[in-house]
Amino acid sequence: MITKDIQVNCSIVERFNSLDSSGRLAHAYLFVGPAYIGKTETALSIAKMFCCEEKPTAGQLFCGQCSSCKKADSSCHPDINFINSDFGEQIKIEQIRELLAQVRLRPFMAKKKIFIIKNVENITLEGSNALLKTLEEPVGDSLLILTTSVPEKNLDTIRSRCQIVRFLSETKQDLAEHIRTHYKEDEITSQYFAYFAEGCFGKARLLQEKKWFEKKNEIIDGFLFKGWNDDSIKKVLEDKEQVKEVLDVLLSCIRDCMLIKHGIGQNSLINVDRKEDLKGFADRFSFDELVAINGEIIKTCKLLSENLNLKIPISVIKEML
Numbered sequence: 563m564i565t566k567d568i569q570v571n572c573s574i575v576e577r578f579n580s581l582d583s584s585g586r587l588a589h590a591y592l593f594v595g596p597a598y599i600g601k602t603e604t605a606l607s608i609a610k611m612f613c614c615e616e617k618p619t620a621g622q623l624f625c626g627q628c629s630s631c632k633k634a635d636s637s638c639h640p641d642i643n644f645i646n647s648d649f650g651e652q653i654k655i656e657q658i659r660e661l662l663a664q665v666r667l668r669p670f671m672a673k674k675k676i677f678i679i680k681n682v683e684n685i686t687l688e689g690s691n692a693l694l695k696t697l698e699e700p701v702g703d704s705l706l707i708l709t710t711s712v713p714e715k716n717l718d719t720i721r722s723r724c725q726i727v728r729f730l731s732e733t734k735q736d737l738a739e740h741i742r743t744h745y746k747e748d749e750i751t752s753q754y755f756a757y758f759a760e761g762c763f764g765k766a767r768l769l770q771e772k773k774w775f776e777k778k779n780e781i782i783d784g785f786l787f788k789g790w791n792d793d794s795i796k797k798v799l800e801d802k803e804q805v806k807e808v809l810d811v812l813l814s815c816i817r818d819c820m821l822i823k824h825g826i827g828q829n830s831l832i833n834v835d836r837k838e839d840l841k842g843f844a845d846r847f848s849f850d851e852l853v854a855i856n857g858e859i860i861k862t863c864k865l866l867s868e869n870l871n872l873k874i875p876i877s878v879i880k881e882m883l
């Protein structure tokens with residue numbers, strides 16, 4: 563183990579160590595992979611590896627205890643520069659100019675200066691043009707790590723000047739096992755989080771933090787069984803994120819109902835904890851009706867992604883249930 567953070571991709575950190583030892587480290591990398599898969603955490607571990615002052619013991623790439631490691635942990639290491647942009651938040655040219663001014667300086671304490679730009683797809687056109695020259699021509703002891711979950715949104719010119727490092731999602735079985743081990747969740751909850759987290763441990767952690775297992779059952783009860791009234795639906799419609807949550811939960815339920823109709827065993831169900839309820843629900847519909855409901859939900863998801871008004875589509879789904 564080189565780190566306690568489960569989100570760090572240790573084999574990638576080790577690969578950077580080998581590349582550096584053999585003098586083959588490039589100066590700019592683009593980390594590509596789904597959101598919450600651990601790209602930033604891995605980049606920060608690589609930064610720590612280059613900044614650690616101690617000679618770590620066997621099996622470690624940084625000690626985690628020296629003043630450099632501690633500075634890195636508290637985001638105040640002078641040789642680690644981090645532009646943190648959340649989804650949809652623009653990275654402005656001023657931020658890039660500030661970073662470029664730092665790139666030209668020699669490291670203060672570490673053997674390299676590390677620059678991490680999170681969600682680089684949020685960079686403005688001006689900003690990316692300013693960055694291109696630095697990506698093209700290595701400057702001193704600098705290492706640039708850019709991250710993105712939507713590589714197609716990045717300019718070809720940026721992509722082509724970086725070495726691409728891909729982060730792959732874990733299988734549902736592996737992720738469920740991690741959730742069981744690290745979060746001490748039971749079998750059913752772990753399986754459920756693994757399905758919704760799409761192979762990303764960070765997303766599973768978020769789901770756990772927002773008590774998603776309880777919340778999804780409220781949605782199932784409200785929409786499928788107790789019948790939310792118009793006011794409840796109106797409240798859901800006020801928040802795009804909530805609408806998405808409701809649609810995701812409904813999709814998972816209808817999928818389960820279709821599997822139940824086909825007589826497929828409970829191991830394949832997402833909502834295993836609601837198996838009996840969903841069996842009763844599925845009995846009320848023919849398979850074709852379930853397919854039609856599924857189609858309507860998918861259509862509504864598409865409208866949501868296009869920011870269209872969902873009042874009528876949601877009412878249509880409610881009527882069908």
Ligand SMILES: [Zn+2]
Pocket residue numbers: 613614615616624625626627628629630631
């Ligand atoms: Zn250290």
